[in-house]
Amino acid sequence: MRAVLTWRDKAEQCVYDLAFKPDGTQLILAAGNRLLVYDTSDGTLLQPLKGHKDTVYCVAYAKDGKRFASGSADKSVIIWTSKLEGILKYTHNDSIQCVSYNPVTHQLASCSSSDFGLWSPEQKSVSKHKSSSKITCCSWTNDGQYLALGMFNGVISIRNKNGEEKVKIERPGGSLSPVWSICWNPSREEHNDILAVADWGQKLSFYQLSGKQIGKDRSLNFDPCCISYFTKGEYILLGGSDKQVSLFTKDGVRLGTVGEQNSWVWTCKVKPDSNYVVVGCQDGTISFYQLIFSTVHGLYKDRYAYRDSMTDVIVQHLITEQKVRIKCKELVKKIAIYKNRLAIQLPEKILIYELYSDDSLDMRYRVKEKIVRKFECNLLVVCADHIILCQEKRLQCLSFSGVKEREWQMESLIRYIKVIGGPPGREGLLVGLKNGQILKIFVDSLFAIVLLKQATAVRCLDMSASRNKLAVVDENDTCLVYDIHTKELLFQEPNANSVAWNTQCEDMLCFSGGGYLNIKASTFPVHQQKLQGFVVGYNGSRIFCLHAFSMSAVEVPQSAPMYQYLDRKMFREAYQIACLGVTDTDWRELAMEALEGLEFETAKKAFTRVQDLRYLELINSIEERKKRGETNNDLFLADVFSYQGKFHEAAKLYKRSGHENLALDMYTDLRMFEYAKDFLGSGDPKETKMLITKQADWARNTNEPKAAVEMYISAGEHGKAIAISGDHGWVDTLIDIARKLDKAEREPLLMCAHYFKKLDNPGYAAETYLKIGDLKSLVQLHVETQRWDEAFALGEKHPEFKDDIYVPYAQWLAESDRFEEAQKAFHKAGRQGEAVRVLEQLTHNAVVESRFNDAAYYYWMLSMQCLDIAQDPAQKDVMLGKFHHFQHLAELYHGYHAIQRYTEEPFSFHLPETLFNISRFLLHSLTKDTPLGISKVGSCRRPRGSRDLHPAFAASFVQVSRV
Structure with a gap:
């Protein structure tokens, strides 16, 4: 103060x-x-x-x-x-x-x-x-x-x-x-x-x-x-x-x-x-x-110690934002911090603290040593085992017990001093003097090493991470950067009040001044952003700035210097900068640029950062191809451009590398058929057909079926054209295709016929079957559509299809309750067994339904069919037996029909004498088994009005009834 x-x-x-x-x-x-x-x-x-x-x-x-x-x-x-x-x-x-x-x-x-x-x-x-x-x-x-x-x-x-x-x-x-x-x-x-x-x-x-x-x-x-x-x-x-x-x-x-x-x-x-x-x-x-109130503070990497309320010292971890307060209860005059050491100068003594542990996040300090002496100094520096006092032109090295071990006398006033690291007890110091001289001093050596001397006084300085470069801020607010080995001035920048090298990157430094923070990478132009205060440290993407009485860690994206390296195709250096801290967008840009520059190792690392598996697969495939001996970089770059969506550039590179077919495939897959045509071979019909087919596929997938059909037809893919037309019910298109097709192209014509049938156009289907000569399918078509006249006409010309026509016809008749016609149709088709089965079924149904006259007729027909079959010598005896049996049943049912009607209905058209004679016939015929449906009792009932009969007939009827 x-x-x-x-x-x-x-x-x-x-x-x-x-x-x-x-x-x-x-x-x-x-x-x-x-x-x-x-x-x-x-x-x-x-x-x-x-x-x-x-x-x-x-x-x-x-x-x-x-x-x-x-x-x-x-x-x-x-x-x-x-x-x-x-x-x-x-x-x-x-x-x-x-x-x-x-x-x-x-x-x-x-x-x-x-x-x-x-x-x-x-x-x-x-x-x-x-x-x-x-x-x-x-x-x-x-x-x-x-x-x-x-x-x-x-x-x-x-x-x-x-x-x-x-x-x-x-x-x-x-x-x-x-x-x-x-x-x-x-x-x-x-x-x-x-x-x-x-x-x-x-x-x-x-x-x-x-x-x-x-x-x-x-x-x-x-x-x-x-x-x-x-x-x-x-x-x-x-x-x-x-x-x-x-x-x-x-x-x-x-x-x-x-x-x-x-x-x-x-x-x-x-x-x-x-x-x-x-x-x-x-x-x-x-x-x-x-x-x-002057700022009394010290900084080492991410630990910052500063005076608070004049009598306290606060140590702040700039990464975790943890703070610890050390109460000294006396005026704090100077503070120095280095690794796990903290030195605090009070009016009558110097306290040396150490961390409890080697943990980088530990914030617990304890007193290690006390030097109970009054010191007057301009600057205070602490090392692992020593403290360094700066007194105008003189530096004194004291042990923690207060014993002076060494002293260095300078030519001019000391303006800046900094510990730059080293083994315990052998640390190096960087010293800047008012006369422009910059020296390096080792704690265990009596001799100071002159690094260089400039014309202006030193205000601030710092050494790069590899100890190869030195940055100096002079009294004219100029930042000068030197090569330590050659003493060459590499570059200089105006408007600087403090400077710091990045501890993780050799070629990056930042300096502040004029209300701006300046970041410089290598010899590239400076990137500026507004920031009040003094730069005191630069670690990775964090810049530590002291403004007024507060220290802040500013997170600075390293995008600007990364892009500077990218512009010069320095991909490895750009990757090192990106590792300090850039956005995902910047990582992707780096990956893309490196990929286009065929720097696959850098590109792979960058794509891994953004977890882009698609591009990682591309890089792996290119690396595998290189292992197999491929060396055509144009081809690799063309693949990269195609992945990036730069299709025209990719096509040019494919063409230049002699792989026009790859350009054709690319444009075809992209449905960019107009561009694909430029890469067709000289009239190669296969490639042309392939292109048109893919174009048609694309039209179909994009819901443009009309265009797809036209393209398929022009490409000769008639099957796909027919399928689309049939699915959409385009009968006119189908018949055009069918009429243009040669009759030898059986498959597509059959597809046309199938869709004609499906779309209920049997005429076109019949025309198509006739074109290819498929009579069997034509017969099936007539049968399925119940166009029996056309079927019969075709059957007349081609008897081999007789069964294919009459059997379905008979089944159709049967399903239509036209059983007699069905029986005839079966008979005509030569299906005697089927014909008999139908007649037997008809007969049985007639008996069950008490239609005895119909039953008599059906038995008669059965007897006649048996008679026809009896012409076969092998079945003659059997069939003749069945003939007589069915004839007998026909007579019984025909006679019983009148009796049944007489008993069931109120009126009868037969004379009593006729009924009597019928009953007599039935009675004498039913000496053995009684057929289904015939009742002996009904046959022996006395007719109504029998009292009017001749006495002889009436007596006979009574006698029959008793029997």
């Missing part, structure tokens, strides 16, 4: 108090019997305010910025507006010692030697409360609920808004330790309200709202006159009889001096929300300082 004087002024009289306007634009000073209003930006006195008749002791501004108040030895309090106009005045019985505005309600507390008053704009009068001692100071809590009063007798009284005492704190020294200044911590992050108390017992102490003391008293060794917190409560300002303002932590640890004065400091305040401090002194001096 250092203080820079911004402006200074001298008032004629002592400055007892001051207050900032909440927006920080104006400063109100209590000097003599006047108030002085200053512009804080340049220290211009804007206006003196008169109103008090005696010395002004105190001043306070309301938090809303509308009013401020002043208290004087003339026992009065004046309320002023922000326009510097006095609007109200009230008095106490004694001189006013301090005033303070409530931060919430803007209630004003004014304190005198004997009492204190509470005034608010809503009240007409001031409520006053007696005090047991002189009140020297006061302060409201952040929530405005309580007011702390510091008194001359060493007592602190905490009152509520109504003035009632809630807590009383007595300092150990009593009246010998007057409480001269108090202030509540304004931080909202604290769990409790904390009151800082400065008394003239030369002590600084802290209390909770409950009155409980926090920690122990801290000795000041001077009489404090003023105490003030920073806006966020992280620091405390104290001034007094030591004629200076000191900076303390919020816990009371002294950090340093803000500014030394020539007389007592009566007041000091911090400008709201800033690091500006104003100091008012006994001799009337007003000093305005800017406090600059």
